[in-house]
Amino acid sequence: MTSLTVESPATGQLRGSRATPWLGILIVLAGWELAGHLLTAAFVLAAPSEVIGYLLREWQLMGRALWTTLGNAAAGFLIGNLAALLLAGVALLWPRSERIVTGLALLVFCLPLVATGPILRVFFGPGSGPQIILAALAVYYTTLIPLLVGLRAAPDSWFDLVRSYGRGRFAALIHVRAMAALPYFFTGLQIAAPAAFLGAMVGEFTGAEKGMGVLTIRALRALDVEMTWAVATVATAVAILAYVAIGSLARRVLLSDPPVILATPQSARTQRTAWWDAVLVTLLALAIWTSALWIFNLNPFFAKGPTQVFDALFIAADAAATRATLGGALSETALFLIPGYLTGLVAGAGLAIVLVLAPALSSTAMPLAIALRSVPIVTTAPLVVLLLGRGATGTITLVAIMVFFPTLVACLHGLRQTPGQVLDVFDSYAAGPVTRLIRVRIPAMLPAFFAAARMAVPASVLAITVAEWLATGSGIGSLMALSASLSDYDMLWSSVVIVSALSALGYGLVGMIERRVLATYAPEQLS
Amino acid sequence: MAPDRTPPPEVICTGLAKVFDSGTEAVQSLDLTFAAGQTTALVGPSGCGKSTVLRMIAGLETPSSGEVQIDGAPPAETLRKAGLSVAFQDPSLLPWRSVRGNIELALSLARRPIDASAIDQLIALVGLDGFGDTRPAALSGGMRQRAAIARALATKPGLLLLDEPFGAVDELTRQQLAQDLPRIWEAQGTTTVLVTHSVSEAVLLSDRVIVLSPRPAKIVADIDIALPRPRMAEMVRETAATDLIEQVFTALSDGMAAADRPLAAQ
Known part of the structure; x- marks a missing residue:
């Protein structure tokens, strides 16, 4: 097993710049306050002063809720x-x-x-x-x-x-x-x-x-x-x-x-054993699922087993209709998920490259990005939807943000992994910054980029289903919420199975591309 | 000396061979005897399998055939009594422990009492005065190796196995250590096996130098180093020593030539 681990961002080069995140935070707060006042009429954004005002008025309500959570x-x-x-x-x-x-x-x-x-x-x-x-x-x-x-x-x-x-x-x-x-x-x-x-x-x-x-x-x-x-x-x-x-x-x-x-270790197994593992894991999951239903003796009206899901999807009289509904919802989701995912990846990697070319910016942006990476997207989903609407822009942006921060952090680390001596060699040939970027830094960044891309798959699925559930009312997230409230448990369990399977599959797919790329650019990570 | 020290054992290797799972034949039927209380250097070209020999003596590697006997018993017996110490090529200091903490860990692993003043003396002896509470990350490569040597000596082992212990130490410190350390293990009375590719170091430190051929290791020469003790660093420039050094060099290049790998081709 090998893994992608790097030293902490606060050590090394950044050690001396501990204070700089405050500058970034101040800029963000000022921008937010300004936007809040400019957009008062639009009813989408509350400025920090308004938020503080609300908190002072409703501190008891908020305190109780916070305590519970x-x-x-x-x-x-x-x-x-x-x-x-x-x-x-x-x-x-x-x-x-x-x-x-x-x-x-x-x-x-x-x-x-x-x-x-x-x-x-x-x-x-x-x-x-x-x-x-x-x-x-x-x-x-x-x-x-x-x-x-x-x-x-x-x-x-x-x-x-x-x-x-x-x-x-x-x-x-x-x-x-x-x-x-x-x-x-x-x-x-x-x-x-x-x-x-x-x-x-x-x-x-x-x-x-x-x-x-x-x-x-x-x-x-x-x-x-x-x-x-x-x-x-x-x-x-x-x-x-x-x-x-x-x-x-x-x-x-x-x-x-x-x-x-940055990511789960990519194990050095061959393609064939990887398939075997997948089959074994699937069988085990099905066995655990079935026996859990049996052990807890759950009401079969809502607790569906693998056979019932199979039945609902392929055998029952309305199986075709169920599949059509699921397929429709999934394609609605994919329509926003894939552009959002790709935008997040490209923006994260792109900004990382810009920050490396302008290192002065990086010391302010990096700690902020690391802190923001830890923000659970669910808490910001309502805001993005308020700001950008319940349509395509809002949803795609939300997914992109979810993917963006981990990718940015990973790529910045990856870029920093560039071996200094190789850069020295390029310097000795008087290579310019762009040549160094394309020939040395970006290849050195690839392992971290793909690790982030792999981990971002389940994360982006989570983001889009939450957004669909809370706000947009379309796609698989909304279908699941609707099925739950209508007690359509066949549909609910089928969606769970399909979404988990597709999510795991997407993860595996990115992992496969990753292995191909690592075999060329970072063979030591696969050994 | 302290009563808790183990008497130096005699180590006998018979028909020692090691083939790794990868198919690499590191050692091929080697017969070696290390006399009790003597210091023996194993010298040979890089990758000749000398470290593997050391690891088999330490019981860290199982021979493919043949056996190691330490005072007539297998290494596992010595290990059980914590009767040996290894100073590894890589200092292997635990980064979350200070120099002192690393030495204390060795003592507690070996189930020996922890004597703070003895530890301080050792730290001073390897020239790390004032660095006892420093963590390895803040030390230079050479300082780390010296800390690892202090740790190896701390348990007062009967058998001391040193694998390129001065690799990262600068030349001057190296000479100083080569002059000071033998006094400790002579005073403690240890059987010492030293793996090195520095010929002058081997001559200065040992009672006997065994020259090995390229892989798979075979004995090319077995040279007694009859220089008086205590030995001073300057001795390497005196005729008696230079003759011996010359002799070891000749044996080394003979070994290379016999293996059809002349030095020039290295």
Whole structure:
């Protein structure tokens, strides 16, 4: 297994520029305030001063909601991270299971929250069950992947050292493996904290009584611009604070910044074993699904098994109609998803290249981009929709933003990986900045770019389904929400299966292109 | 010396061979004896399999055939008693521990008591005075290797295995270490096996130099180094030593020629 890990952005070149993000934040705030005043008549944007005014008036309402959501997010955070630790432990004790563990984990990560939310709601009824489960689901993958990378991060010679004093695997685990994995674990937690908040909010969309998610829905329904912006601002602030807090905790514990992990490790397996793994994971998922329904003895009216989904899609009298509805919704979604995804990738990579050519800009933009990467998109979805409308522009932009930040951060790191000595060689031939960019820097950036592109697939599906559900009323996200409210559980479960499968497939497809490119540009990452 | 030290063992390798899974034949039927309390250098061209020999003696690598006996028992026995130390080519210091912390880890892995003043003495001895609480990342390559040597000595092993321990150390420090370190392991009474490709270092440090051929390693020459001790760094420029150095060089190039790989082609 190999992986893409790079040193933390705050170390090295950026160490001396800790203060600069404030400049970026100030510029953003000023622009926002100005736009708020210019657009007062349009009822789309509330300026920071208006948001603060709203918060001062409604601090009790907001405080109660925040407290509820924080509680659910914390519970989910705990459960999700424990699950990640457990899964990593399994992979460690039984290395051959690792590919299956990560495959299943990816599949579960690809489940559309928009549909699992309502299903969990039916299962749990009122209360905070779905919020907590969704928070846990949003978290475990972001912790598991860095953990798996971290547990393999120690070089062989450290294990030789332990063995040379006559000690075994347990001592190696305690003194070497666990300690070497710690920074990676913190990296996972850092991304997981905002993600848990996102999961809890999505859970609250599905008919909870209180919480930030409930306020979001209420504000959107009432077209209350100030309230929408206030909720989004608080949620964003909490997400960034959680990210920063865990980062500073990590710095205190580790005495260094946690590493930035851009993507799941691409394993060095051959194409054929990859297919076998996919088949095995699918069969296992089907088995787990069937046995879960059986063990929990769920009401078959809403809890559909694999055979019922197959029946609904291919055998039932209305199977053709079901397929047509699904196909129509999916193509509506694809129409916005694919342009948004590609725009996000191109914009992220493009800005990264511009920033490398203008390094002075980079020290301001980079910390901001890293912080914004941690913002759960769900909290900003209502704003984008308010600003850009419920049509194509709003949806495409939302997906693009979701893809943009991780791509930007990854590409900036990738560009920085350019070997300095190769650049020196180019300098010695008096090559200009453009030649260096095309011949050296961009090829060096490709691994990070593709890693980001791969990870962005499930993320962009999440973004578009949430947007469709909350705002646009078209596409597969809306279909799932509609099916849930009409209790059309055949349709709901079929959508879940299809969306997860397509999402995982898209991930695999980008992974395949990635392998092709890495074979040429970064063969060491596949060995 | 302290009572917790293990007496130096005699190490006997018989018919030692190693073929890696990749098919590479690193070592081919090697018979070697390392006398108790002596320092022996294994010298040979890069990639000749000398590190593999060292790793097999340390019990970190299982021989494909033949065996290693340390005082008549397999290396696993010595490992169980933590009776040996290895200074690896890569210093292998844990980055989250200071120099002192790394030495303490070795002691606790070896289940030895931690004696703070003994650790301080060791740190001073390898010239890292004042760097005890520094983490490896803040040290130069040579300083890291010296820390790794201090760690290897800390458990007072009966058998000390050094794999290119001075690779990253600058020439002056190297000479100083080559002069000072043997005093420690002589005082502690260790059997020392040193893998190196520096001929002068091998001559200055050892009682005996074994010259190996290119891969798969075979013995080309076995040269006694009958120079008086304590040895001073300047001795490498004296006739007695230069003669020996010349002798080792000749053996090395004979080995290359015999393997049909003259030095010029390297």
